[in-house]
Amino acid sequence: xxxxxxxxxxxxxxxxxxxxxxxxxxxxxxxxxxxxxxxxxxxxxxxxxxxxxxxxxxxxxxxxxxxxxxxxxxxxxxxxxxxxxxxxxxxxxxxxxxxxxxxxxxxxxxxxxxxxxxxxxxxxxxxxxxxxxxxxxxxxxxxxxxxxxxxxxxxxxxxxxxxxxxxxxxxxxxxxxxxxxxxxxxxxxxxxxxxxxxxxxxxxxxxxxxxxxxxxxxxxxxxxxxxxxxxxxxxxxxxxxxx
Numbered sequence: 685x686x687x688x689x690x691x692x693x694x695x696x697x698x699x700x701x702x703x704x705x706x707x708x709x710x711x712x713x714x715x716x717x718x719x720x721x722x723x724x725x726x727x728x729x730x731x732x733x734x735x736x737x738x739x740x741x742x743x744x745x746x747x748x749x750x751x752x753x754x755x756x757x758x759x760x761x762x763x764x765x766x767x768x769x770x771x772x773x774x775x776x777x778x779x780x781x782x783x784x785x786x787x788x789x790x791x792x793x794x795x796x797x798x799x800x801x802x803x804x805x806x807x808x809x810x811x812x813x814x815x816x817x818x819x820x821x822x823x824x825x826x827x828x829x830x831x832x833x834x835x836x837x838x839x840x841x842x843x844x845x846x847x848x849x850x851x852x853x854x855x856x857x858x859x860x861x862x863x864x865x866x867x868x869x870x871x872x873x874x875x876x877x878x879x880x881x882x883x884x885x886x887x888x889x890x891x892x893x894x895x896x897x898x899x900x901x902x903x904x905x906x907x908x909x910x911x912x913x914x915x916x917x918x919x920x921x922x923x924x925x926x927x
Contacts, residue, residue, distance in 0.1 A: 693805070696730055697723040698744040698753065699769075704790060708743055708769065711798050717806075725749065727756035739764045740822075741785075741805065746770040754778050762824055765808060767801060769793060819866050821845075823857045832870040836901050837908055838863050838880040850903060875899060875918055876911040883921060 695718045699705040705723050712720050721739065724730040726749040733739055742764050746753040754775055757763050767786045768779045779787045785808055786801045808827065818829040834849045840860035847854050864874050874880045887902045889910070897915065898907040910918060 692717050692719040694719045694721055694738055694740045696721050696733065696739050696742055698727050698730060698742060698748060698756075699723060700725045700745060700748045704745070704769075707793070711795070712743065715802060727751050727753065734760065734764065737762075742766045744768055746775050746779075754782070757782050757784075765805070767805070819870070821856045821858050821866070828856060832867060832872065832882070835867075835872075835882055836885050836904055837882065837906075838867065838872070840878040848904075848906075873914075873918055873921060875914045876909050879908050881908055883918075886922070889922075889924075 695712055697705060697708055697712065699708060705725075709720075709723055712718055718741075721733065727744070728750050730739075730742075734742075744753040744756075744766055746768055747770075751759070753766075753768060753770075757766055763782075766779075766782070766784045767788065768775070768784055769788045769790055770776075770779075771790050773787075773789060776787045786804050788797060788801060819832055821828045821830055830847060836848050836850065838848070838860075839846045840863075841855070843857060843859060844855045845858045845860065845863050847856065860874070860878070860880065863880055864872075867880060868874075871883050872880050873883055881899060881901065885901045885903070886899050888900045889897060890900070891897060896912075897910040899910055900907055
């Protein structure tokens with residue numbers, strides 16, 4: 685099986701105090717599984733970047749110009765994972781009610797405390813050995829870790845994918861393009877604009893009707909269509925002749 689390419693967690697900082705911002709920036713830049721995108725003095729300035737969906741984790745102050753961190757997090761339709769680093773514990777309950785990863789007091793922000801926060805982030809994103817053995821799929825504020833070995837095929841339904849295993853079918857908010865990128869590092873191939881299959885479960889390939897082909901999967905009474913533009917790459921991967 686191919687090795688999964690590990691995607692780094694994309695991070696921004698929201699902090700209006702230059703000294704605190706610089707200190708936190710130095711800590712963030714040293715983390716090998718972070719991709720640091722930049723810092724902002726107020727939350728609204730970061731909104732265009734957050735709206736692109738590229739931001740996965742925010743380290744945020746609470747008392748900031750234009751909008752406080754709590755209000756800003758509530759304002760976001762699909763907020764990224766968030767760590768509050770605040771001057772006081774006044775808003776700690778509000779923060780944890782919003783399911784933040786951590787709430788750190790600025791006066792307690794040592795490297796040891798930051799390292800403990802990183803462990804919480806790892807658990808939230810990767811869980812145990814999932815860095816090497818699972819595919820991460822985010823659905824709203826939830827993150828799921830899927831074992832590719834148990835998945836037979838994935839089908840597209842607009843902005844969702846349906847993941848089929850031997851015992852279940854589940855929907856996740858994820859595009860087919862994103863699924864191809866994430867599962868492609870494992871033994872998955874797109875065989876149709878709406879289907880991505882685990883090639884280890886292909887039992888046979890044959891005609892579905894005139895001019896079309898199907899892939900029959902082991903253990904499942906299902907036939908997956910193979911689109912004409914995907915045939916050549918599939919047959920090459922399987923080391924069989926086309927036709």
